[in-house]
Every structure is written in C-alpha cells, then in structure tokens.
Amino acid sequence: MILILVRHGITPWNEERRIQGLTDVDLSAAGLDQVRRLALSLKDFPIASIYSSPLVRARKTAEIINEFHQAPLHLSSDLTEMNHGDFEGLTIPELMAHHRDFLRKWLADPASVGMPHGESFLDVQTRVWKVIEGILANSRNALVVAHNFTLASILCRIKNLPLAEFRSLCVDPASRTVIRFCNGSADIELFNDRPYLNGGQP
Template sequence: MKFIFVRHGKTHFNEMNLTQGWCDSPLSQLGVKQVENMSLQLKNYCISKAYTSPLGRAVETSEIILQNHNIAPIYDKRLKEVNFGILEGMNTELVRKPHVEEPDWVDTLVMDYRPYQGEDLHDVIHKHLEAVNDIITSSQEDDTILIVGHGCSLYGLVATLISHDPRFTFPDNATAIIVDYKEGHFFLDTILKAVY
C-alpha cells in the first residue's frame, strides 16, 4: 500500500503570515500554481482513493490534484489542522510570544494550544492515526491513497509513522510525501516538491 500525503498549496493567510488552523483562507494564485505543478508530478500515480481535510484550502488542493484521476475526495474531519483557538488569524510573530510551541517542536512534537482554547498536537496526531488505520482496514494491499491535509498536523503524523528519517523535514506548501506501508510498518519512499 502506498500513501501520498500532500500539504495544501499556499493560501492568502500563508502569504500574510497569519496563523491558520481551523480558520480558513483560499489558495492564492501562487498556491494554485504550486498545486497544479504537484498534480502534474502525481499524474502517473494510480490513485485508488483520496481523503481530505474538509477545510477549504485542503479541499481545493485535492480537487486540483484529482482532476487527472477521475475520483472524488472523501472528507474526513479527523484530518483537520491543529486548532489554534483564540490565536487563529493572528500574526504568527504574536502567536510565538506566549511560547505555546517549543522552539524545537519539529523534533519534540510539543505544541499545546489548549490554554488558548485550542488543541494539543498529540491529540491531533492521534485523530490522524485513527483515520489512517481506518483507511488501511478498508483498502487493498496494492492501493495508492492520497491524503490532503495541513502543515503541522501532517508533519506530526508522518514524523510519527516513519520515526526519524533524516530526509523528512517540515513540508513546504504543496509538497507530497510518499510513504509505503507493508506488514504494519511505514517507510518513506520519496518527497516531491512543487516546482513553479
């Protein structure tokens, strides 16, 4: 089984450096170009099923990618980004001031927005793992599955699945992380970056 995890394309909020979890912003012109390029790179993958976060930026990304594959995405709310609570929509420099995230959170996965009416990253990863396990249970061994989601949550998920592969870093917008699943284990295959 093969998983293709894709972070959504760049949004207007990304370009304005605004915190974007459950609040939403559509893809920017650059974001659309990024995803169109990724769609071309994924054209020859035989995608059997597709799942997406229901947030608009992820849905828009999945629809562009799937234009070449004649399947519709399944929305799964477990694939949503971390909820940043009352800090949603704020400038990311201001959001860093309360030190909710550890400076090395990409290594430790310590990110807890619960004091600000948001979520803890580990709870979000747990929801993602539950979704992935359900997908595995309902899929065939030779399926290729597209999952479109978000930066922090997908990073946390994939870092948990493949442990410490040095090739894996926080994904840019419209990056595809291709992971093989065999006999209960996940292995990083390749990482595709949008070229535009």
C-alpha cells in the first residue's frame, strides 16, 4: 500500500515565522495557491481514503485535494499539531530571545521535555501513531494531511529514529512524502517533494 503524507499550505503565521500549534490559523492566499498546485499533482494518485487534522489549515488542504478523488475524509484530533502551550503565538525570534535555555533542553530531549502547559514530542507521536496504525491495518492507499511536528513524528517512527533527530525529517508546507509499505517494510519513495510549486512537473 501507499501512504502519502502532506503538510498543509502556508498560513499568515508561517509567513510571520510565528508558532501556531493548536491555534486555528487559516491558509493565506499564497497557501491556497500552493494547495491547488499540490492537489493537481496528486489527482492521478489512487487514493482510497484521506485523513486530516481538523485544524482549518489542514482540513482545507485535504478538502481541496479531495476534489479530485471524492474519497472518504476522516478528521482526527489525534493528527493536530503539537500543543505549544505558552509559546503559541510567539515569533521564532521572540522564542530564541526569551527562552533559549528551555529550547536547548528541549532540542536535547524533545521526547520527555514538554512545552510549558503543552505537550512533549512523545505525546504527539503516541497519539498520531494510533491513527497510522489504523490506516496500515486497512492496507489501502491513504493520504494524511497534517502539520510539521505531526509528520516528523510519523517519519521518525517509520525510520526508527529517536525524536531528537526530527530536524532531518521536517517537511515544507504543501509538500508530499510518499511511502510504500510492503511485507512489513517501509520505503520512502518521495520525501518533501514539491516541484509543482516552482512550475515543475508533478
């Protein structure tokens, strides 16, 4: 079976380098354009079902992709982005300026160090992987639309990497990552692929 992982298109907060987490920020005009191009690149993929975070930036991405497929669309709160707690809404420069010591600790051990009044990365991976297990049990091609940390947690699990190495597996907005599962093994055929955003062929 094929599993396609998609990150939602960009939002105004992505453009401002602001931490959005569970904050329900919509796609920007540029994000909508990205998603329409992404949807065209996926129109000929055989997709039996689509799973999405219910946050509007992901849900809208999933709905636009699904215009070409009319597949069952399942919204799951387990696919939402990491709860960044007290850091929601801060810009990256603000985070670096005022919380550098915490960030050092978190980057060294994101699995167990939780965001203040939020989640740890392991919390995220645990809830997200429940959804992936259900998808794999169905053994039918599926597409998942989610978020930066959500998708990185899936890829860490698939590649059997510790969560502290997640930065090598982060994907860009409106990208697609294609994974083929066969006989208990997983092969990543495309990673963070998005030539369609620059006028390239799907």
